[in-house]
Amino acid sequence: MSVIQVKKYKTLKLKNGNKVQVPKTKEEWLKETCNGTKTWYFATRYTIGYKKKLYKSKLFSLKRDAEEQERFFLSNPIDYINNYSKRAKNRLKAFELQNENKTLLKDYFKSFLDYHTSFVKPSTIYEYKKSWKNHIADIFQNLTISNINLQITQQWHEIMNSKMNPKNGKVYSIQTKNKAHSTLTEFFQYLYKNGLISLNYSHVIGNFKKTNGNKNEIIKIKYQTLNEFEQFMSIVDDTFWYSFFNFTYWHGSRIGEQRALKIKNIRLETDSIIFEETFTKNKEGGEIIGSIKNGKRRNIFLAKQSKSYILKLIQFYKQMEGYNEEWFLFGGPYNTYKNRIEEKLKYYYNKLEKKYPDLKINRLTHHEFGRHSHASYLLEEGLKKGLPLEEIYGIIAQRLGDTVEVVKRTYAHLYDFENNDKAKNILS
Numbered sequence: 001m002s003v004i005q006v007k008k009y010k011t012l013k014l015k016n017g018n019k020v021q022v023p024k025t026k027e028e029w030l031k032e033t034c035n036g037t038k039t040w041y042f043a044t045r046y047t048i049g050y051k052k053k054l055y056k057s058k059l060f061s062l063k064r065d066a067e068e069q070e071r072f073f074l075s076n077p078i079d080y081i082n083n084y085s086k087r088a089k090n091r092l093k094a095f096e097l098q099n100e101n102k103t104l105l106k107d108y109f110k111s112f113l114d115y116h117t118s119f120v121k122p123s124t125i126y127e128y129k130k131s132w133k134n135h136i137a138d139i140f141q142n143l144t145i146s147n148i149n150l151q152i153t154q155q156w157h158e159i160m161n162s163k164m165n166p167k168n169g170k171v172y173s174i175q176t177k178n179k180a181h182s183t184l185t186e187f188f189q190y191l192y193k194n195g196l197i198s199l200n201y202s203h204v205i206g207n208f209k210k211t212n213g214n215k216n217e218i219i220k221i222k223y224q225t226l227n228e229f230e231q232f233m234s235i236v237d238d239t240f241w242y243s244f245f246n247f248t249y250w251h252g253s254r255i256g257e258q259r260a261l262k263i264k265n266i267r268l269e270t271d272s273i274i275f276e277e278t279f280t281k282n283k284e285g286g287e288i289i290g291s292i293k294n295g296k297r298r299n300i301f302l303a304k305q306s307k308s309y310i311l312k313l314i315q316f317y318k319q320m321e322g323y324n325e326e327w328f329l330f331g332g333p334y335n336t337y338k339n340r341i342e343e344k345l346k347y348y349y350n351k352l353e354k355k356y357p358d359l360k361i362n363r364l365t366h367h368e369f370g371r372h373s374h375a376s377y378l379l380e381e382g383l384k385k386g387l388p389l390e391e392i393y394g395i396i397a398q399r400l401g402d403t404v405e406v407v408k409r410t411y412a413h414l415y416d417f418e419n420n421d422k423a424k425n426i427l428s
Contacts, residue, residue, distance in 0.1 A: 003066045006032060006039045006059070037061055042070035046077035047111050047194065055081065078195035105148075106141035112190045117283065121290060125283035131183035135160060135176075140184075145196050148188075153201040156184070161208065177208040221410060223372035224249075224362055231359075235351045241344055243309040244330050248366060250303035252374030252400050255366045256280060259336055260289050263314060264325035271302040275401065279335070298401050341366055375400060375411050 008029060009021045024032070033039050038059035045052045055073065060066040073080040109132060117125060132141075139156045140148075160177050164170065185202040192200050224232070229249050236242045248258065256278035265274040276297040280290045292298075302310075310329070317323050317332050330336050342365065349363050364373070375396050382392035390404075396411065397404045 002044060003040060003042045003063060003070060033059065040066040042066045044070060044073065047115055076193050078193065103144060104141065105143050106137065108191060109187060112187050115190065121280065122282040122288060123280040126281040126285050127179065128183050129283065131180040135180035136184055148197055148201065150201045150204065153205055157205055174208055174210055181207055221372045222364055222368045223376045224364060224369065226377060228362055229373065232348065232352060235355060236348055243313050246309050247306050248370035249373055250305045251300065252371045254278065254371065255338060255341065257292055258330065259338065261329045262325065263317065263327050263329055266310060266329060273300050273302050293401060296401065300399050345369065371400060376414055379411055379414050
């Protein structure tokens, strides 16, 4: 239901139980529509607590007025009701008094998920559920609205600061803690917008901070040099995986983007690649294909170092029954699972270690092997060719699908290393 025009007929129930529609009398129509001057209204559902309620507005003269008021209503239903509808406001207060002492936060959280399902990615719903289950539910799930305050939120914050990850016995990373904080903040904001709490306590306390308190701390990254990459590739003895890891290093794509890349996205005639999809999670944690991060389709240059291997892969697929360009570039009719990729990396690092027992092996994840290493290579080579630093950052950002600001924050320290090496040569 949305914006609706007042009907010129009414429904009557007959003695036999059947319903029929009959025209309204002129008097009924004029009385209902303020002498025919107001014929538009909106009717939409909103959530209070964990229940859905229907709100029907007053009448408006123009359809666009009803549409505008509906937008105001949807942005904050509770505020709208409190300001514009005395009857609905009274029902709202009665509902709150009836439920605030018995409805648990775990029920409100289900309502929160239902509300967000229609306008956020399934992967975001999955992250909300994951954070709630792993980090928030223990403290909050059996509380009621009246129990939420600054003290309990601060207590949760302190618990998270010292909570240990059972997988490795270490304190959770700042990224994990802030993901949980973000979920709690969004949940409290939902409660606040629905008039259930008077303050977003999580927002007041703020994010988790790094222990040294330095907001401008450089992000530490792991990457490989070109020599390390060539050394790794020298022991890759499988044609498919050689093509896969070669592409990873020379294009720096995210793992979900590389897995979702289809043959049709490779434009050999123009030496270009179109990234437009990625593997992501649905709200239950399963995999689906969705739009890439930030939703921005990008077209990047196909590195000559990879072109021949891609051609061989495509030629191989063309010999298979049912071939079409909707197949995955790395997997044909089947996708290459993420765990399989990390297992292969580990497998080849083990082979490399056996072949060179005295060599210190720089073991990397797919993200570090490709994305960080590719960016680092572009930065180093760009500086060697005398390109302005800002231009290099722009090239990296376009190629990786990041903003220039993110690139600067992540890779700027590599430029410092380059300058320190130059200083060292001058002073030696």
